[in-house]
Amino acid sequence: MVHTKRDTLREDRETGDRRPTSRWTALLWITCAELLAMSVWFSASAVTGALTRQWHLSGIAVTWLTASVQLGFVAGALISATLGLADRFRPRMLMGWGALGAALTTAALLLFPRGGWGPFALRALTGAFLAVVYPVAVQWVARWFPRQRGLAVGILIGGLTMGSALPHLLAGMPLLQHWQGVLAGSAALAVVSWGMVLWGVPEHPGPFHPPAFRWDRVGAVLRDQPVMWANLGYWGHMWELYAMWTWLPTFLGASWAFRWSGTALIRVTGGVSFAAIGLAGLAGALAGGWAADRWGRTRATIGAMGVSGAMALLIGVTFQHAPWLTILVALMWGFSVIADSAQFSAAVTELAPTALQGSALTLQMAVGFLITIGSIDLVGWLEPRIGWSHVLMVLAVGPAVGIWAMARLRHRPESLQLAHGRR
Structure with a gap:
């Protein structure tokens, strides 16, 4: 339309x-x-x-x-x-x-x-x-x-x-x-x-x-299956997002320490981090919002998480290799990791009854940010043990769970309430 x-x-x-x-x-x-x-x-x-x-x-x-x-x-x-x-x-x-x-x-x-x-x-x-x-x-x-x-x-x-x-x-x-x-x-x-x-x-x-939040409505939110599939998609997305934002600059600094040092290393890693997280992320957020309104929220989120999960698996392979390859994967990751972010809360506002929307959105956000603490800490704990070549792969678990959840939501009749019928 x-x-x-x-x-x-x-x-x-x-x-x-x-x-x-x-x-x-x-x-x-x-x-x-x-x-x-x-x-x-x-x-x-x-x-x-x-x-x-x-x-x-x-x-x-x-x-x-x-x-x-x-x-x-x-x-x-x-x-x-x-x-x-x-x-x-x-x-x-x-x-x-x-x-x-x-x-x-x-x-x-x-x-x-x-x-x-x-x-x-x-x-x-x-x-x-x-x-x-x-x-x-x-x-x-x-x-x-x-x-x-x-x-x-x-x-x-x-x-x-x-x-x-x-x-x-x-x-x-x-x-x-x-x-x-x-x-x-x-x-x-x-x-x-x-x-x-x-x-x-x-x-x-x-x-x-x-929309108002009420503790006594949280149980009703948990029993609302379409809303909970959307929430689960968001929680998978959040497992990856903030850990990526937290650790990508450190990964880049460790990867390029053999080429640059001191102030030069800070400038290069800072500039690339800003380009990947900020500039590519801005483009991804705009593209994700446009795609969701045009093709539907479940399709847009599944596509974004598919790409971001693949980048989480690939970026470690580029560790201490050609910087241009690392930059390319980082830019693609920064673009895709945020592209779906706005769509999960939008989905909840479309799926949840008006009386439950405040409680559903608060639950979604609170659990999502608690999950980020786990993924941030896990990467920090695992990195000395398995190294930068492998540690960021654990973040791909989140997109995998998110894709499964949004695919389940897409096959439910309630998904027709999303994005004016575009699912």
Whole structure:
């Protein structure tokens, strides 16, 4: 079905929008703000080498530089959902002040030049603040886009991807080569995000009523088979995604240490990491949103996970071989690993009854981010034992499970509710 300009004008009238371009303007502002705010997520991970030396970190402690953010995010999301913060406060206030909180807790890391437990607590608080940035942004964009939601959320996820990769680019800049500069730079970007959200994003003309979360409805969600197949697909996707984002830069640095060293190695690995995670990821998120709206959510997610799982199996083969081959596989992996991300939550909103949507989405996200802690830790534990040539292969388990789940969903009659009948 071709989506015409007349359709877009009608949709804007249906949402009370008097200016046909205002929803796209809102999407641009929200995406840019999301991009800048999410730069703090991997800010410490991007300077792992420097922090390891400065803070005398063990291998498991290095892993928890990122895993603590994941844990804080889950806790923050559950607390926010339980207290109904999205009903109590406007999305502008939640997202804006969440971005500022994440900026301040990231900047506070500079107060710990010798490390200790304080930085890990701050990383968890950063994740908790981001729990009212990312989910609120998704709900906000979904409210603006009753149709073309797959593309719109895909654009937003592209911003998240770019933001997550930004610290790797900052680490390669001459003025920010010290770990303090990268952390301060990421915090400054999140402060800019705070200002953009509070004073830049256009006000939505209609009321904002996000789906409510209730603990007593979780059992009903678990018994809803179509929703749980979509959730299982997401959980397989998450097993791979954040572990790939966490460990790819370290893999590249270890792979190319025989060719470059010092500042040159930091710049090369940072630049390639940003290209693979950020630029290729942005392209993948856009392509995935477009493909899902055109050909269906199950087909798009199965295709993306098939490619990303194959790249997880292949990238280890390129270890310490020709850099161009590693770069090619990394770019394909970065493109495909995020291409399906927006489609699982969109599927839940289409499959779950209205009364269950809030609980279903919260369960999906909370379990998904808990799973990322397991895969991040597992790669860190296995790498000294089996080496970089093989360790990232374990991430292919996630896409395999996800493909199976989405194939099962596709063969159910309820899948006709997805993407306006495109399954």
